[in-house]
Amino acid sequence: MKPLGAEVEQELIQLRGSSCDKHKEEQVKLYCLDCNENICLMCSAVKHRNHNSVEIPEAADNFKSRINDDDKTILSAVDALHGQTGEAKQDAVEFRNKVENVRRLVLATGDQIKSTADKHISDILEELVLVTTESDKQEQSVLEAYQLALVSMESFQTYSRELLDKGRPSDITRAACELHDRATELLGNDVTAVKYHPPHVTFTPVDVTHLNLIGKLTTSTENQPGT
Secondary structure (H helix, E strand, C coil): CCCCCCHHHHHHHCCCCCCCCCCHHHHHEEEEEEEEEECCCCHHHHHCCCCCCEEHHHHHHHHHHHHHHHHHHHHHHHHHHEEEEEEEHHHHHHHHHHHHHHHHHHHHCCCCCHHHHHHHHHHHHHHHHHHHHHHHHHHHHHHHHHHHHHHHHHHHHHCCCCHHHHHHHHHHHEEEEEEHHHHHHHHHHHHHHHHCCCCEEEEECCCCCCCCCCCCCCCCCCCCCCC
């Protein structure tokens, strides 16, 4: 499973040289606030003459603070996703235990009635298997969404920390805006809104003296109390 935007992130964190893109013999000295790019003194005098610009180390210090803030927010989102993943798995275990209890009750009730109820028992068990299968699919889908978001966020963290730890000021200023946009995109995709909700499953046995049916399996997709 490939993280969203992995190619973009790899391109973002590429550490480039500090020479000017337009004037290869010149070193970048300034950061143009209007164009969001590193420029050399020749660029500043020509193309960016009336633009607002600051020295690259000053701009890098400002971007470091913003990247650190984004990183902390991403880390918080990662922690929340880890917690929610555990809750989803626990809910799935409890759901399967309930399904097993229902299955046993169905069989225990079926054992008390005549063979004419065997067909009804088989139908209910088949319905229970279908409900379990659908719930398993939902659980798997939710966990895959969580995992995809975790991989993307952890990948962002790895790249951003590498940039901050190893990158030069000019590297930071080159990548800062796109990094911030990527962080905003990751946080805007609220994967925590997707939750696993196993259906309610109950089995209501009938009085075994009535041989017309064995009972009724009921399921519900409504959220359980407290979730």
